[in-house]
Structures are given as C-alpha cells and as structure tokens.
Amino acid sequence: MSSSSPPPPPPPPQPADTNATSKAAIITPLSPFQPDLYQRAWSSVPHPTLPLLATAHAKSVTVFSLATFTKHSALTGGHARSVRTVAWQPPRGSTNKRLGLVTGSFDATAGLWSFDAERGAGGAGSGDALEREIRLERGDDDGDDDKEEEEDKEWEFNLVLEGHENEVKSLAFSPGGQYLATSSRDKSVWIWEDVSSGEGPDDEDEWETVAVLSEHDGDVKAVAWAPSHLPNARAGVRRGHYSADVLASASYDDTVRIWREDADGEWVCVAVLEGHEGTVWGLQWETKERSDGRFPRLMTFSADGSIRVWTLRVDEEEEEEHGADEQQEGNTGFRSGFGSVPNTMRRSLREDWDCTAVLPKVHTRDIYSVSWSADTGLVASTGSDGLIVVYAEDESASQDVVGTTAEDGTLGPRSNWKVLGTVTNAHGPYEVNHITWCKRFDPGAERKGKEEMLVTAGDDGVVRPWQVRIS
C-alpha cells in the first residue's frame, strides 16, 4: 500500500492490503467495553497515540482503556446538559505531558479538562510513563466501584469556553493544537486560539476567540481541520494565499463550507460544497497520503443517506508554479507561510471543490458517522438504520482515469469505491451514532498498536469494538 517504497514486481502479501477489488471485509464483534453506559452514547474518540478511548454520553465522558476494554476514568460534573462531542488535545510544548480533553455540550459551552498523569504516576513525567501507568492501572482492576471516586478526581475541569448561544455540536483541534474550532445550533463556528504558554504542568489554560464564522443558514453539525502532516496538504500554502490550517464545516443547511485564514489574519469562506439533499451530519478528511500527491480530499455524509467525496480543483498552470516553488524551497530549505506573491497579483480567494465520487448507496436512513482510516484508506459508515458498512477505493481504477480527466482540467481523478462488507443490526434494534477506526492494544490483537479495529457507539449505551479482517 505504501507509495513511498518502490513497488517490487511481485507485491508482497500484506494483511491490510486493500488494492485488490475482489477482497471482502469480515467484521466480527468483540466483547463490548465495560461497563455498559445504559444511556445513548453519542461519540467515541480514540487518543491519537495512547490506548484510550473517550466516549460522550449523558452529561459526562467515560474514558475506556483500549488494552482491557474497561473503564479508565470519567469526566463528570462539568456540564449542565448532555455532552455531545469530545476531542483529545494535541500535546502542547515539549515539557508538558498533561493529557487534555475538550467537551462540547448541549449547555452551549465547551470545557477543557486535564488529567494530571504526573501526579497519578508519582512524578514520572513522560508520555511513556503515562502509557505504562494506564496499562498497569487496568491490569489488576476488578473493583470499578472502589476506584471510581479516585478516578474522577484525576480529571480536572480547567476552563469553560462560553460564547455560543445554543448547543455545541462539534469541536476539533487544528493539527498543531494552536486552534480549536467549535460549532453550534446558533449557526456559527467559533475559532479559539491557545494563548497559554504551553510549558510546565501548572500552566493555566488560556484561549481567545479569533473568529466567529456565521455564514451557514442552519445548525453547524460538524467541524474538521485538514491534516497538515502530509506533504500534499500544503497546496494552499504554496499558492501563497493562506496559512496552513484549513477548516471544513457541515451544516443542517445541507452545505459544507471550507475556511482558511488569509494573509490579513481573517478567516474566510473559500468554498461552498453543494450537493447533499439533507442535513450534512459530518465530514472526514483524507489522512492517508495520496499517491498522486494532491491535496487531501474531503468526505461528507448526510441525512440523504449518501457519502460524497470532494476534491480540490487545481489548474495546470498553477501546478507548474508549485513545482517551481517546491524546487526553490528545496534548495533554500525556507518556506514562507504566505509566499512571496504581492497582494495585487493574487488570484481569487475562492477555491473550486468538485464532487468526484459518491460511495455505493447502502444506508436507507440518516448516516450519522463515517470514519476514513489514515492507515488503510478504508472507510466505515453507520447510522440510523443500524448498519455498519466498510468500503474500499479501487486505486488502480482511479489511476487509469487520471490521464483522461486531467485533459479537460475540470475533473480530478475519478474514484471507484466498493463495498467490502456490512453488518446489519450492529447494535440490535438501536440506532448507531458513531463509528471510528481505532488502533488495537488488547491481548487479542495480532499486531498490537498497529492493527485497526472499528468502535461503534449506540443509542443502547453500548460501546462495541469490531474486528475487521480483509480476506
């Protein structure tokens, strides 16, 4: 699968190889996380590196260990109404090993929490120590009740972000952690900037509002930042128009909007993606590097039961400029955030995004959640109909089409998606609210820390892991 290594003539067999279209996904349930939450679970978010999973339900968040599938800790008492969404804070600074989590609630606020791992681990201040501590703590745990109070104390509610008029529906940290975007039923997206020093365990959280984006005509259901760790994610920077961070928002108004910060520090809407015929419940950026080196695509999913893929249109002329830029930058090792093109010579700030694929339609009701794996490129979806569907893109097919579509300059590479497997009634008769790819750390994993499983969260309050084998 890796595009960076030269492909040897007979490709070596890989466990997660998804190139062949004849493959099928065998999706089998693993034993659910314990304890049962009993109330509707809205979403489950795995920590980017540690074996932890945060699940939002009722007015709290339960953090599960991915090593044992049992409760690690809980965040309670911070919100007056249901917690709808949760996000892990990217590590801040080199010395700060604090674990950070942010919660978005129907009470119209977002809360910043921290888990003082250094205190919990007796002063051993490194991420490794924290990870060890997390694993050890779960190793000898049978009495959840005894430990519950103690665990709850470990999470501290540090800061409340107030400003939205109605329910907060979604939030996301920018890849570097500098920005936090929150979205609400009040039709707005707020961007907050971290202005705390980021050093030391006792550093106070301090966030400032840097933008209020209110161009949507309805609830903003979801926000997501484009990945910035990929070389191809810097197209916009090369164009000299914007800083590196790109935000996308999905709305009850059936549209998706793309936002960037311009050279004057203003956050502007650069594109409106229209095509869905119902509330757009959410979006997922492509986080697996593309073989064609282009900007990450965006996947959106909707109450209309469809999943769409959108591609940034790049015209040929401009692409040549990029090539030149890149060479120059390569020589000097210097890359300016805003490029060197004078203001007056800049092209239009608008971007063109084309819908380049619609995934095979399987769902019959609202699609509430989609997850696009950074490792395998596989996509999993779920929703009101209780189905889990796993899809794969036939990349060989898409490459065949590149040559023909590039000539007219309007269409990006067309993609070809296939259904690899489905599960019906994933949570019995209940709706499934969330699905995510997640690294496995449990004893049953063949490749611990690498192999991916799926985790779903349902109206039945069950958080369920699924083993996915491609055969």
Added chain:
Amino acid sequence: MERDLDNANPTILSVSQLPSRRRKGPSTRSGPDSKCDSIVFPKHSWPYGSYSSSDDGEDYGEEPMDAQDIYDLISTISDPEHPHTLGQLSVVRLPDIHLNPSPADLSDPDSLVTVLVELTPTINHCSLATVIGLAVRCRLEQTLPPNYRVDVRMKSGTHAQDDQVTKQLGDKERVAAALENDTLQRMVDKMLETCA
C-alpha cells in the same frame, strides 16, 4: 386568554366519532363505508369486528402493531392550547399513519419498522406545530419497541413552514436537545398526561 389562541374555534370531534377498533354491535358499522368490508377484509372471526390490517390474524400470541395501535397511542395526546386531544382536533388522523413494512411481515424482532405519522395542524400558522410534533415523536419513542423508527411530518401544504418543521422533527440531535430544555419538556409532559 381566548384571544391569545392561534385558533380559537377549532373543529372538534366527539369521542364516539374517533376511529377505534373496539366498535360494538352492528349499529356503528351500518354506514356505506362498511359495505365493502366483506371484500376488503378476509372472513375470519376477529373478536373486535373489522380489523384494518388485512393479512394477519393468525398469530394471536403476539399481535403485531398496526396503524390503529399507533393512532391509539397518540390520539389521546392533549393539544397544548385547547382542552381537547389531538384525535378530537383531527391533528392526528388514522389514514395518515403508515407502517413500513407491516410488523406482521417481520420474522426478526430487530428488523426496522418505519412509522410515518403525518400531522394536520388545526390552522395554517399554528406556532405550536413543532411542539405537537415533538410530543408525538416522544410518545412513540417512549412506547414503541426500539426497532421502530418514528418519522413525524407536517402533512404537505397544511402548514406554512411544514418543511422546516418536518426537518426539525426528523433531526435526532435537535429532538434530544429540545427534550433537555425544561420549558419544552414540561409542555410535552403536560400534553402526554392524558395518554393512558
């Protein structure tokens, strides 16, 4: 108070005019509507007389849900501004309740059944349409098994903003948040007090 009502003089049906399964004796079945019953409904001795779901009746042990059952669950909800039920005000009408597929056809208890209820607000600009819809959705979600998916809509053309109201009522997240709003929850609770 009366001046504040959106519709001060709604048409009200008496309880005996409401559709019901439990019609006693031939007198209530003498209208022209019942003449075709012998053709429409299969001849079998159903204890309650006519049974609107024609293809069932064998499985007496666990009787599948039908439109009349749904009607019975929601027609007794009180109107938020009139001292009458949604059935009496014809906001809820039996022909506007649809089950798909018919629960009688299901073999797996986890299979989904969609209940579509189309509401007819008493007047065109009923500001309380959303609250009525919320109460109907609530009542059904509280009482029906979890494999039922409830879709509540404003009957097309009956309400000035019927599309918006329908979209709101179909939005799980909005409905969940609305029910955490104390004022709305109290209104809905009050409307549901009259349900058996």
